[in-house]
Amino acid sequence: MADVTPAYHLAVFNIGRPVAPLDSPQLRPFMDGLDAINALAEQSPGFVWRYTAEGTNNATAARPIDGEIIVNFGVWQSRQHLWDFVYRSQHLDFLRRRRDWFQHLDEPYLVLWWVPAGHIPSMDEALARLECLRQDGPTSEAFTFREPFDPPVAESVAPLVRAMNETA
Amino acid sequence: MRDLEHVALLQDPARRALYEYVVAQQRDVGRNEAAEAVGLQRTLTAFHLDRLAAAGLLEVSYRRLSGRSGPGAGRPAKLYRRATSEWSVSVPPRDYGGAAHVLADAIERSGTEAALFAAAHEAGVSAGRELEVGEARPKTQTPTAETDRPDPEPLAVAFERLIQHLDQRGYQPSRDGHSVRLLNCPFGTLAQRYPVVACGMNLAMLQGVLEGAGLEVGCEARMDARPGACCVTVISKTNKN
Numbered sequence: 415m416a417d418v419t420p421a422y423h424l425a426v427f428n429i430g431r432p433v434a435p436l437d438s439p440q441l442r443p444f445m446d447g448l449d450a451i452n453a454l455a456e457q458s459p460g461f462v463w464r465y466t467a468e469g470t471n472n473a474t475a476a477r478p479i480d481g482e483i484i485v486n487f488g489v490w491q492s493r494q495h496l497w498d499f500v501y502r503s504q505h506l507d508f509l510r511r512r513r514d515w516f517q518h519l520d521e522p523y524l525v526l527w528w529v530p531a532g533h534i535p536s537m538d539e540a541l542a543r544l545e546c547l548r549q550d551g552p553t554s555e556a557f558t559f560r561e562p563f564d565p566p567v568a569e570s571v572a573p574l575v576r577a578m579n580e581t582a
Numbered sequence: 583m584r585d586l587e588h589v590a591l592l593q594d595p596a597r598r599a600l601y602e603y604v605v606a607q608q609r610d611v612g613r614n615e616a617a618e619a620v621g622l623q624r625t626l627t628a629f630h631l632d633r634l635a636a637a638g639l640l641e642v643s644y645r646r647l648s649g650r651s652g653p654g655a656g657r658p659a660k661l662y663r664r665a666t667s668e669w670s671v672s673v674p675p676r677d678y679g680g681a682a683h684v685l686a687d688a689i690e691r692s693g694t695e696a697a698l699f700a701a702a703h704e705a706g707v708s709a710g711r712e713l714e715v716g717e718a719r720p721k722t723q724t725p726t727a728e729t730d731r732p733d734p735e736p737l738a739v740a741f742e743r744l745i746q747h748l749d750q751r752g753y754q755p756s757r758d759g760h761s762v763r764l765l766n767c768p769f770g771t772l773a774q775r776y777p778v779v780a781c782g783m784n785l786a787m788l789q790g791v792l793e794g795a796g797l798e799v800g801c802e803a804r805m806d807a808r809p810g811a812c813c814v815t816v817i818s819k820t821n822k823n
Contacts, residue, residue: 501778502807503807503808505807506805506813509777510778510781510805520691560775
């Protein structure tokens with residue numbers, strides 16, 4: 415198959431409210447495992463970018479919502495690449511134990527959206543997309559793993575797709 | 583009942599042996615290899631493999647096994663591998679899978695994974711106890727002076743029964759050095775849509791099975807997630823001697 419450079423990458427933003435302060439004994443296994451998981455992300459196929467708070471190697475210092483909620487924020491080449499990292503790598507064992515470290519949240523806490531390849535989204539953009547998901551449910555602008563949407567058709571290809579649809 | 587005619591193809595013993603061989607290899611398999619492995623004549627093997635492919639149980643691809651290409655490189659070989667489609671027959675009709683999705687969704691929405699994992703662990707312990715470890719395993723929780731180390735012979739038997747149990751439950755166990763890899767995820771689309779719920783449940787259950795069978799001293803079920811296989815690997819700790 416020809417090597418097609420994707421026109422869009424997948425951004426992911428998720429939040430968590432820790433059950434105790436980050437420097438508490440209860441959160442220790444989470445904090446201790448962060449560097450290894452972040453390194454694994456960077457080595458995984460399809461990784462593009464991950465947010466780090468200034469001067470640190472992870473995102474835990476950022477508090478864009480309130481004093482407690484921490485965030486995770488990144489960009490990957492495709493949904494499959496991200497899914498494989500999140501659910502089919504050592505990361506899954508981390509996720510399995512999330513209840514030890516993070517409160518259950520009733521509202522959606524993870525949002526996915528397409529960004530033009532090469533675009534690194536801002537924190538404000540991420541917050542807006544999560545709000546979009548919470549307000550409108552999954553749409554092409556903000557969606558989830560279980561209710562995904564295809565990336566927009568690249569502009570250079572759009573006339574071809576239209577022509578194909580007309581002759582079909 | 584719709585899927586019956588697909589599944590019923592496996593009743594023929596030769597056809598079933600071929601299907602199981604192809605599936606066990608976890609890669610593309612050619613007719614000649616399958617024929618030799620099962621001890622069946624080549625044209626009959628081709629007939630069976632093509633019947634399985636036509637019924638959607640196997641998928642076909644073509645590749646030159648020699649790696650050459652262009653004129654004179656030879657005809658591409660016809661290769662078979664397990665199809666991704668699922669087929670099931672239940673009599674009377676049952677939809678446990680449909681119910682499982684709704685239950686998993688409820689667990690996720692309510693954040694009650696801990697209760698699920700506890701229940702799965704207990705279910706595993708019950709299943710493990712039924713593997714019949716024999717006299718080496720005392721029924722009490724705490725080891726006594728006379729039973730501080732289980733007899734290795736019944737342990738080996740229990741381990742074999744564990745492999746059989748894993749096989750019967752659809753995990754497709756495969757020995758790999760000191761580990762047992764599980765090549766198939768029995769929870770299919772449930773694990774695709776609710777991975778944390780399904781895989782956490784699975785790990786808890788398998789840990790319970792080891793405990794119920796008296797194997798937890800020598801073996802450990804560990805989360806070892808990778809694409810295309812079960813997320814759990816059983817590690818043998820005692821074979822390191």
